[in-house]
Amino acid sequence: MHGSGIPIWFFIGVLLVTYGLMILGYGVYEWHTGSYPPLVELTNLHTPVWWGGLLTALGVLYVVKFRPGRVR
């Protein structure tokens, strides 16, 4: 966003990191214990792990790139 203040991308980055870590954490727990939800398909792909990781990585990128006070 043009002008002063915290850019929207920073907020988005924070949210993505939060969600990513939560989903990644659950995915690792699910893979480790083998307790997959009964009616969900393709659990063998371990979707929460790689999708949570992707969200976390994207979120970290936005948080670092658009952190407040960074000179652009």
Add this chain to the structure above:
Amino acid sequence: MSFLKAPASPALLAFSAAPLAHLRSLDIAVIAIYFAMVIWIGFYLKGRSNTGEEFFMAGREMTAWIAGLSFVSANLGSLELMGWAGSAYQYGILATHWYWVGAIPAMLFLGLVMMPFYYVCKTHSVPGYLNLRYGEHARVLAAISFATEMILMSGVNMFAMAVVMKVVLGWSMTFSIVVSACAVTLYVALGGLRSAIFNEVLQFVLIWGGALLVPILGLIQAGGVDGLKRQIIANMHSDSYFHLWRDTAHFADNPMGVHWTGIVFGLGFAISFGYWCTDFLVVQRVLAAHNLRAARMAPIIGSFFKMAVPFIVILPGLLGLVLLQNPDGSRMQLIPQDTWKACVPMSSDCAPLLKQTSLSPAVQKDVLNQKEGPQSDLHSYNEVLPLMMVRYLGPGLLGLGITALIAGFMSGMAGNVSAFSTVWTYDLYKPLINKKGTDNHYVMVGRLSIVFGVLVSIGAGYLVQRSHGIMDYVQALFSIFIAPLLATILLGMFWKRHPNRRLSGPALRHHLFGEPLRMGPPLSRQAGLCGAFARRQADGRKCLSRAVGLSFHSHRHFCGQYVYQAQAGGGVGRSRLWRDPAAQGRAGPVLQKRVAVGDAGGVHLCGAQHFVLVASFFFLR
């Protein structure tokens, strides 16, 4: 949660539409964090929304990317996500036309051609532009139309979200409405348009983050695009579901029953240009850009993302045709929304509607006898996206998907109330009630109007329950408000001889009489009124639409447009005559000549509009 007022036997409870999804703690946490974030953004931005320019136009500071994403996201509500996924399930890939024909050309036209007109004049709104071009009366009339439309659409979004939450999660409708209304009121009233834009960009990212997994996993399971095509042809016994244009030469050859002329002229021009180029909800996002170049680039950037939306909307609908299964492993068949409403809970209309579906006779018998069975759980077309989410998304991911749906609904509501607030404050309150208020006063009025707008939306939401399907309601709103406005704005921008400010009086008279024409008197009476009006203003020329024999809808719209043009043509002649006292002696022939020329131009233009309206009727029927 049961839909029945008095739960009886377990068999009846089986038909009480149990929730599709059962949220776990992780999913609830994901949803709660989203609500906390949007409200926090509202409080954070309150300090930067204290002037009128900041509150109503986000300080005109948005970059092209932010304005573009917000522009697309303001339209990409969950109503569209679920509705068009359901349409893809029902009609196949033809539903993609809604995006590639029904949005992209209009968005590009807005950016390349129309934005200089809107942006350079520094107007706050589309009615504000009409004020500059046609005068105060036009602005007020358009503002009343816009304000009404925005409130009703906000109610549609609110109601639709409540229904979805009830079906998918089993939440009480009142709970969904109250929670969403409170959250939207808070963050929009605090942060204004800037807060709405922030949340729309946030929602855009969440939608992709939550919904993109469905087509990815679905294609993996279906065996890729080739596997999907093969299975659809095997299930539906037709390859029409995969052709965009091949079967549109005849209405009966394609599942949607459309003709290519309706797609190109009706959808591609009348409907899409009428929405994307004039609807203040989306145009307001682009007006918030920080310079003209950003304002022109924003719709172009948005169009690229809009082109990608079918991947998360249309593809899940197609995948639902082959992948959704009943508990016994048989293919799940979804039914039309009207049939679902008639059968859940059971009513007398269920049996005849059920016969028109593709459900087997045995399943229909089970449903009518309210016998519990593996295939007797009914779901409508609109549930295809939530059903696909439940199929592939476990804890956490399901919460993200549901949050994406909630975010879509809330951003739609927020967009509508923020647009309503701007139109009310600058186009109705300021010119008509209080011209001498301070900037702070107008900001306060804007904040209060948001609270008022949300309350009225809640009432409108309950009103929507009476209509036959939400999309019918939306299309009725479009036909009343959008199409005539497009004609007015395009003529004003590109036809110098179109009536100027002096003609606001005749134009206003048209609308005062024209609106009742649109509201449904009998066709003969309407034609008679139209003819009488046309004769009085256009020297005996009859209403053209009677000669052509149009549908009721296109007749009344064309009639209204023709009368407007006839009046406008006459008005050009009268205004030029009045400026030249020496011409008074030649009043008769000069006036007739000018009126005739004005009328001829008006008739030609009305003819073009007539063609477009007829084509749009064929598409929408």
